[in-house]
Each structure stands twice: as C-alpha cells, then as structure tokens.
Amino acid sequence: MADLKYYDIILKPVITEKSMNEMADKKYAFYVHPSATKNQIKEAVQKMFEGTVVDRVNTMNLMGKKKRTRSHKYGRRPARKKAIIKLTPDSKEIEIFQGM
Secondary structure (H helix, E strand, C coil), rough: CCCHHHHHHHHCCCHHHHHHHHHHEEEEEEECCCCCCCHHHHHHHHCCCCCCCEEEHHHHEEEECEEEECCCEEEEEEEEEEEEECCCCCCCCHHHCCCC
C-alpha cells in the first residue's frame, strides 16, 4: 500500500440531491483514494476540517460504468471509492458544503 498523506486521501465531495439531504443528519459524502482505509479517511477529515469529530465512516467501492466506443467496442470508466462520513452531534460542520 502506498504511503498516503491526509491531503491525498480526500479527492472531492459528492454533490447530489441525496447527499445534500443527508447533511441535515451531519452525513457528508466524499470520493476517496481507492486504497484508503476507514481509519485513514477519519484522520484525514479531522485534519483537513478543523473542529470536526468523526463518529462513523462507511465506504463503498463503485465499479466503473461500461461504455461503448465509436468502433462498437466496450470499455470501462475508472472505478471509484466513496465514503460517507457521519459527524458527532456536537461536532463543527464542514464549511465547503455551506450555502449549497
């Protein structure tokens, strides 16, 4: 496994209608590095966003979609890993989602 730093683990936030609705329960969704573990994701979120305390991390591996090319051959988009982070009730909220 590669030596991952905390800023390499969180790739980008997931901005969907469902993820915006879950923010009321202090649940945030991020795309993360495919080889990152739950403990690494927890530490990365707590270091990147000051004042946050992570309660739980759920991860899922998403297989890339099957796509057809112009020559009628099939390929795949890259696979991803998604993490749902639940914060404790007394934790500070993540600011990048504010105002959305």
